[in-house]
Amino acid sequence: MNRRDFLKAVGLGAAAMALPGCASAGQATGEAAKRKPNFVFILIDDMGWMDAGCYGSKYYETPNIDKLAKEGILFTDAYAANPLCSPTRASILTGKYPARLKITTPAGHLPKLPAERPLLAKQGPLWQRIITPVSRRYLPLQEYTIAEALKEAGYKTGFIGKWHLGKDSMYWPDNQGFDVNVGGAGNPGPPSYHSPYRLNNLKDGPKGEYITDRLTDEAVKYIESNRKNPFLLFLWHFGVHGPWGHKEEVTKRYANKKDPRGKQNNPIMASMLKSIDESVGRVMDKLDELKLNENTIVIFFSDNGGNTHSRIGPDELAPTNNYPLRGGKATIYEGGTREPLIVRWPGVVKRGSRCSEVVSSVDFYPTILEMSGVKPKPEQKLDGESIVPLLKQSGKLKRKAIFCHFPHNTPATGNIAGTYVRSGDWKLIRFYYKGKGGKHRYELYNLDEDISETNNLAVKYPQKVKQLDELIEGHLKKTGALVPIPNPRYDPNAKPTEKQPRTNRKQRPQRRNTR
The missing domain is CATH 3.30.1120.10 (Arylsulfatase, C-terminal domain)
Structure with missing residues (x-):
């Protein structure tokens, strides 16, 4: 399918494609506030590029996310630096590519590898033709995170939700620049979406409490408590990751709903996204109530593409469908790494803007630094580039490619x-x-x-x-x-042993999620 025709069909074309870069559907209102801006970074787990109404979905109902897009700028070509969660999260926190960090798979829930074990073996078993690396399982404390940078600049810093960058508590948000940490631990997902959650670092609520609501409660409390200080809040939801807990009463509303595009059809995913959307609405309402909305920058993003390979619910349906993108989570086709990205920056970003410039999750770090007026350390290595020129529509990026x-x-x-x-x-x-x-x-x-x-x-x-x-x-x-x-030892006649099973053969789609 032609990209221009598709974007036009789903309502993203007129503005996004009017110019080769960014185009607006309105004018900025007023000057940016003089006080340091607050930041609310909302990260969704496994939300695909087509999983919101403002991106063309006719099945999922996301009025609050759509409203956010109308009040800010929507990117059509934004990418996660990896098709799985932990590496992308690390890229956001450091501004570095996962390749540089050696965090290339979501292994943040596993114990550290022995120091003597290399991440890339020199040789493998006889049957193995190609040796692939293993990933680092934690975010090193030597990395200077965006939270540490803003904390040194006088910001209050809070983390709420999924971390998945180290099983040991020494690698959790508390030791990576965040003053407050609610739920941030090594868990790839909650054992249960309803309390009791059985999660590290998140106390159980009343029986049956839904985790998306609980994290939103914590975010609202954090905003309330820090309304008089410049703050950086990361609200990184567990949804819409497995084990796909949902509110039955909401799911029933979608039981008979049909997608006119004939692509998305899972009531469970629709229910989970509805809860995510309500979370966005509650956060925005709190900012309005406290009169913080004009001085708070809101970033909405997903860590990787929508999951199309698992099978969930009584009908064993795929969680979502990324069409027209090929593939999904855990693939390096567009469906695996192209993400929804919305930025709301009152007084700077023109309302209803669209941008077709290519941006990456490694860009958030230098962008937030520039927005807050904080300079990177002279010795600091950043792979990303600030996208402030795109947000202000004052220029283009210098780089020629992303990876x-x-x-x-x-x-x-x-x-x-x-x-x-x-x-x-x-x-x-x-x-x-x-x-x-x-x-x-x-x-x-x-x-x-x-x-x-x-x-x-x-x-x-x-x-x-x-x-x-x-x-x-x-x-x-x-x-x-x-x-x-x-593999220098490779023997085409060798067969896998029970102790060294072949792991690269194709399997039927699994019901449990790739983390």
Whole structure:
């Protein structure tokens, strides 16, 4: 499908595509406040690009998220730095690519690896042709997080919700720059969405209390308590991640609802997103009530693409559908990393704006620094670039490309270890050692003409492949990325043993979620 035609069909085209960068549907009202701005960063888990009304969904009901888009700027080409949660979260907190951090899978709930175990083995079992890296399982304390930067600048800092960046409490938000931590621990998801939650660092509420509501309660309390101070609040919801707890009374409303697009059909996901949307509305109402709305910047984002491979509910339906994007969570096609992004910055961002410039989760750190007037440390290495020029519509970004490095096979989704680069409308994917003769395999797409990634142009445009692959190689070297390597011990006649089972064969879609 042609990208322009699709964006126009879902109502994103007129503004987003009127100019090659950002375009507005209204004018800014007033000057930005002189006091340091507050920040509320709302991160949703596993919410896909098509999972809100303002992005084209005709099934999910998200009036508060849609209202946020009308009051701010909506990005059509925003990307998570990884198709899974922990790496993207780390990129937001540090402004660095997961490849540089060596956090490339969501392993933040597992014990630290022994110090003597390398993240990339030099050799593997005889049957294994390619050796893939393993991921670091925590966010190192040496990293200077955005919370630490703003805390040093006089901000109050609060974290509420899902962390998933270290099993040991020494790596939790309390030790990463946040004054307040409610729920932030190693858990990838709550054992239960209803109290008792059985979660680290979150006390159980009344029996049956819903966790999305509870986290919102905590966020509202935090805003109330810090209304007289500049604050940074991260409200990082567990929803809409597995185990897909939902409010039965809300879910019933969607039992007979049909999607006119014929794509999204899961009442459980609709119910969970409805609760998320109500959370957004409650937070915005509290800011209005306390007259903080004009001096509070709100960022709304998702950590990876919508889950299309799990099966949930009595009808065993996929949680969501990302069409027209290909793939979903745990894949490096567009459905795995293209995300909803809305930024509300009263007095600066023009209401109802749309932007088609390419941005990444590594950009949040330098953006928040510039918004707050805080300078990065001279020795600080940031991979991201401030998107303030896009928000102000005063210029474009300097960089030429963004990257996603995901050197892991994910059997549940059929994903092969790979790296991609997005430069302008072009996207090149390098799949490691999956081509003819054991070489890399390449897929090249023009996303403006083929948003669904159905027409591989790699053979037609070999020079473009070469040019973009050089960018990939430069990125890997610059970040010190760990990449798959051939196994020097490989024997094509060897068979897996019971102690070393083959893990890269395709499997039927799993019912439990890839974390």
